[in-house]
Amino acid sequence: MTVRLPAADGTLRTYEPRAEPLSVAPGAPVTSRTVFAAAHVVADPYADLSPDSPAALDWDATLAFRRHLWSHGLGVAEAMDTAQRGMGLDWAGAAELIRRSAAEAKAVGGRIACGVGTDQLTGTDRATGADRIAGGLAGIRAAYEEQLAVAEESGAQAILMASRALAATARGPEDYLEVYGRLLRQCAEPVVLHWLGPMFDPALEGYWGTTDLDAATEVFLDVVAAHPGKVDGVKISLLDARRETGLRRRLPPGVRCYTGDDFHYPELIAGDDQGFSHALLGVFDPLGPTAARALRALDAGDTAGFRELLDPTVELSRHLFQSPTRFYKTGVVLLAWLSGHQTHFTMVGGLQSARSLPHLARAYELADSLGLFPDPALAEDRMKTLLDLYGVPR
Template identity: 50%
Template structure:
């Protein structure tokens, strides 16, 4: 098909298919892997920053069912699901309950198939440390009482209230002491959310790393792992080599996941990635190659997805969610590219056209002919003919 270029011309591109049969498969054995799933908006409701709109619940659950079918787990209610950018705490509660219940219905238990973001986003105004702690505890209890495993997400409210490392240590210490099962910590860099700049209170990334390690050491047995989303591969490798036995690093590095998951002679990272929401069938098939020691096959399948991911997560990185929803639209998983809060406007037509091209090259499209039809219809609605 033809796609628009910055000079106003159309250029022919080829859309290649995903590996045959990749839409279904057993969970990988050699790596723990979660795709951070998005939410599908109801296109008939208001979708502006002032009136974010409503979630299309059947379509949103169908996204999760497709991820589970590939063999990957779902990282539920994370930043990909527009935490802090459109989804409300009441809707998060509905989402978590529905996702955990559906996974249990399909697989008998959510264990190993769902982890759930726990944050403090029910707070609506300035909050002190006590209020932040209480908000974390409320969400943690909500998730765990429904059988979920928590990911303690970074808190914008804590970043505003904390005055130094000791405040982070106090809040996390209290919350971890209350956890009924081991949780995953979450370190989201400022590239993803500028309001988290200086998180952990250390003043530098080196100092913050020491704070994180101390929090983990002081809560032995309470931390199963940490998701690192700093877009800094060397720092992630150093962290995983320094952590106690049994504590995993789940990479959230959407630029460098190929090598981090493959690992080295001293270990590997597992995965909790928004990027895997773009390419779940291909990613799961690639990880099953690692199960049988076929690293070359793993790289052959997953390697082409990296350029796509880097494009989707390009600055301003927080708008990567637009690309995730758009790929779902390309796949025919939803009938429109609309998002809560009107976030579909976060990327330009040319950015999305390039995304289509890279998706075709990355072999993630389950039905390229259907995708080409969707793209032609989308471009025609924008007044771009001839694709």
């Protein structure tokens, strides 16, 4: 059997799908690294919504996908940007997601950390420099505190996410030091600090009070150093391996570096003679079983085997996360549908339309070549259904 796939130049090419998947059995938690897969949410395709309606989720399918990740020994990073925080999923939906997923994690013994931000705030106009956040920095702190309370009450580890409201309101590094300082002093347990670059969210340009990344790094490290015992680790999502490695080497003892670099993750996780990165990655959503298999090789001290399994996945990851990077979720959800983890290719906010058909076709081809689909025949049939909807001749 073959599939006719559209290319970026408008032509059709013939692709022959593989017949057998790369079989990976579930297993115990990974031990050599602390690893979280940032998980997507499954939209409810039957919900009667308007464009302005809150998101409606298929809770059974959403939670089942988290059990899938836990079964392979990975932790789950919940309510992160992969779950469309700030891109269709509002705070009310995210709070419910945190509560439900944390309860599910407790039931199955899975590790979970949850994103804490300020996305219940509205009215920020960064483009004009207008500060319309009620209460300014105090209002931003209160929003963070509200979300932190939900995460802590659910029993999940907190991830302090970058805040669009803070990026729009802060006058300089001192405002970041004040807000994060107050939050860290009241955290019940050590948290993960998340530095998300503007390639993932343009509203975060100039985070830490400057567009100079060297200067921003110094502010970030000052926040960590000023609060010993309060920071479990830092998550770096700048798609810059050299900068991450340099920052990693300067972290205080006991503070982990979680790579969020979906372009260079194999080399960063493998590390060098001066250390390594742990991981909190959106690409580990579609790569879960394969990533777990590779990490078990690392657990056994087989770095070459780890790289042999994970290096070939980078081409797919770079494709999914190509510019504009913030729309990588579309490819992630496509692969979840093709893999049989959900019954439809529908996303919160209609973002299934955010990538072109040639982009989706290439994602299918790369994933199939890696053996990521548990049932290649099902993936082929579903891909053909999508192509039919676009009018691609068989």
